[in-house]
Amino acid sequence: MQKVLIINAHQKYPGFAEGNLTQSLIDGAERFFTQNGFSVTHTVIENGYDIDEEAQKILDADHIFFQYPVYWMSVPWIAKKYFDEVLTSNQGKLYAGDGRSREDASKKYGSGGLLQGRDYMLSLTYNCPKSEFSNPEGFFEGLSLDQANFSVHKIFQFCGAKQLQSHAVFDVYKGDMDLQSELDALERTLRNNFL
Numbered sequence: 001m002q003k004v005l006i007i008n009a010h011q012k013y014p015g016f017a018e019g020n021l022t023q024s025l026i027d028g029a030e031r032f033f034t035q036n037g038f039s040v041t042h043t044v045i046e047n048g049y050d051i052d053e054e055a056q057k058i059l060d061a062d063h064i065f066f067q068y069p070v071y072w073m074s075v076p077w078i079a080k081k082y083f084d085e086v087l088t089s090n091q092g093k094l095y096a097g098d099g100r101s102r103e104d105a106s107k108k109y110g111s112g113g114l115l116q117g118r119d120y121m122l123s124l125t126y127n128c129p130k131s132e133f134s135n136p137e138g139f140f141e142g143l144s145l146d147q148a149n150f151s152v153h154k155i156f157q158f159c160g161a162k163q164l165q166s167h168a169v170f171d172v173y174k175g176d177m178d179l180q181s182e183l184d185a186l187e188r189t190l191r192n193n194f195l
Contacts, residue, residue: 004061007066049082093114116160
């Protein structure tokens with residue numbers, strides 16, 4: 001049975017970012033995974049975690065579903081703290097240094113990841129409209145969604161995990177979101193990635 005670790009990286013701001021959309025997306029992902037025979041474990045970063053247990057959860061997973069709201073063009077700070085604590089404390093388990101070797105110059109920086117054979121999917125929520133991406137006139141100056149989240153991709157890739165198609169919900173504060181339509185779109189991405 002394939003194992004999925006769902007990481008909820010939402011950080012709550014009362015009255016502004018309660019986490020309801022994040023939870024709806026996670027619930028939709030969990031429904032998809034369980035209905036398709038995957039075993040699911042969870043981490044809710046905001047609820048706290050044991051650093052070594054988290055490393056083991058990552059090692060036990062075949063797939064990682066990483067859900068987060070984009071705050072100030074990046075992950076919430078608790079997600080960055082999670083990466084810093086879990087990854088730094090588990091060198092030798094999740095990655096073997098940066099991959100370079102004094103004895104073998106062909107070994108490149110970033111090639112020391114020990115999570116080969118595993119993959120990850122980013123699922124994000126944004127206040128900005130979709131039109132800001134892959135648009136030379138847009139706020140992100142022509143960057144695609146994945147390019148705008150380059151540093152998060154590189155965290156997983158440094159550990160050896162393979163990137164799957166990312167998913168995002170845009171314009172989350174606009175007020176006219178059709179949640180079922182967004183859940184259907186998420187399911188299409190999940191089917192493309194995992195079936």
